Amino acid sequence: xxxxxxxxxxxxxxSPLNYSIIQRAKTKGLVEIVVHNxxxxxxxAYKQIDDYGFGGDAGMILKIExxxxxxxxxxxxxxxxxxxxxxxxxxxxxxxxxxHLSTLENIIILCGHYKGIDQRIREHLIxxxxxxxxxxxxxxxxxxxxxxxxxxxxxxxxxxxxxxxLSDSFQDGLLSPPIYTRPAEFNGWKVPDVLLSGNPKLIKxxxxxxxxxxxxxxxxxxxxxx
Numbered sequence: 001x002x003x004x005x006x007x008x009x010x011x012x013x014x015s016p017l018n019y020s021i022i023q024r025a026k027t028k029g030l031v032e033i034v035v036h037n038x039x040x041x042x043x044x045a046y047k048q049i050d051d052y053g054f055g056g057d058a059g060m061i062l063k064i065e066x067x068x069x070x071x072x073x074x075x076x077x078x079x080x081x082x083x084x085x086x087x088x089x090x091x092x093x094x095x096x097x098x099x100h101l102s103t104l105e106n107i108i109i110l111c112g113h114y115k116g117i118d119q120r121i122r123e124h125l126i127x128x129x130x131x132x133x134x135x136x137x138x139x140x141x142x143x144x145x146x147x148x149x150x151x152x153x154x155x156x157x158x159x160x161x162x163x164x165x166l167s168d169s170f171q172d173g174l175l176s177p178p179i180y181t182r183p184a185e186f187n188g189w190k191v192p193d194v195l196l197s198g199n200p201k202l203i204k205x206x207x208x209x210x211x212x213x214x215x216x217x218x219x220x221x222x223x224x225x226x
Contacts, residue, residue: 001104001155002032004074005144006067007111008049010035016145025158033148036074041066050114059115067110067121074108083108083127084147085117086140090129093147097130101147102154109147111140175219177210 005013013035016022025031039047043065050060071083081104091097101107110117110126122129132143152158180191194206215222 001030001102001152002034002078002106003148003151004080004106004108005033005035005111005148006038006070006108007035007139007141007144008038008062008113009111009139009141010037012139012141013145016142017148021153021158022149025152025155028157030155030157031152033152036070038062038066038070041070053115057115061115062113062117062121064118064120067117068125071108071110071125078106080106080108083110083125085110085122085126085129086112086131086143086147087116087122087129088112088131088134088136090131092134093130093132093143093150095150098147098150098154101151109140109144111144113139172211173222174211174215175222177207177214 007013017033017035022031022033026033038049042049043063049063049066051063053059053061074080082101084107086109110121130143130147132146137143178192180195184191184196192206194202197203
């Protein structure tokens with residue numbers, strides 16, 4: 001899999017894309033992540049990538065030319081399954097979206113910045129808009145890192161125990177059950193007896209029950225039918 005991230009501030013992505021599961025997946029050759037600096041495609045001697053908006057509203061807007069030229073160059077080298085824009089008014093990222101994106105070959109993630117991007121980019125170049133929540137951030141770099149992490153960890157081989165990702169919250173539409181590790185008792189606080197029973201059927205039944213109970217209590221919206 002290849003992920004190309006287009007950003008005005010590439011340094012913001014240096015740390016989250018070079019540690020932990022993402023770094024392991026890159027080392028194994030499971031994913032190639034390339035961060036592109038929009039300033040390399042900026043206009044004029046000062047490599048301008050933003051300008052004032054028509055209509056007189058406050059805030060700078062990412063210009064269309066740098067984005068168009070960079071995406072065109074990338075598309076000349078390979079086909080892309082999705083060109084994603086990190087937008088506060090896009091569809092909210094969830095596990096289903098992450099699952100789908102992890103099955104693709106090549107994706108582009110364009111990080112929003114300043115006031116946003118020229119609407120023509122959204123209309124003619126973007127195939128999908130994704131938000132990480134109903135709030136506004138200073139730029140799309142953090143959302144791009146979140147999307148990348150959510151996707152890469154699902155690629156077979158990225159996690160040492162691949163079954164771990166399958167038992168995460170939201171994979172089956174429910175929150176995950178409580179989890180415990182050694183010691184079995186600490187400060188008078190005990191691990192539930194069923195988890196110490198060694199009986200897989202009883203443990204699975206308890207986990208399913210706990211998942212449903214926690215979802216009803218903490219995230220009842222996940223149980224709502226369309």
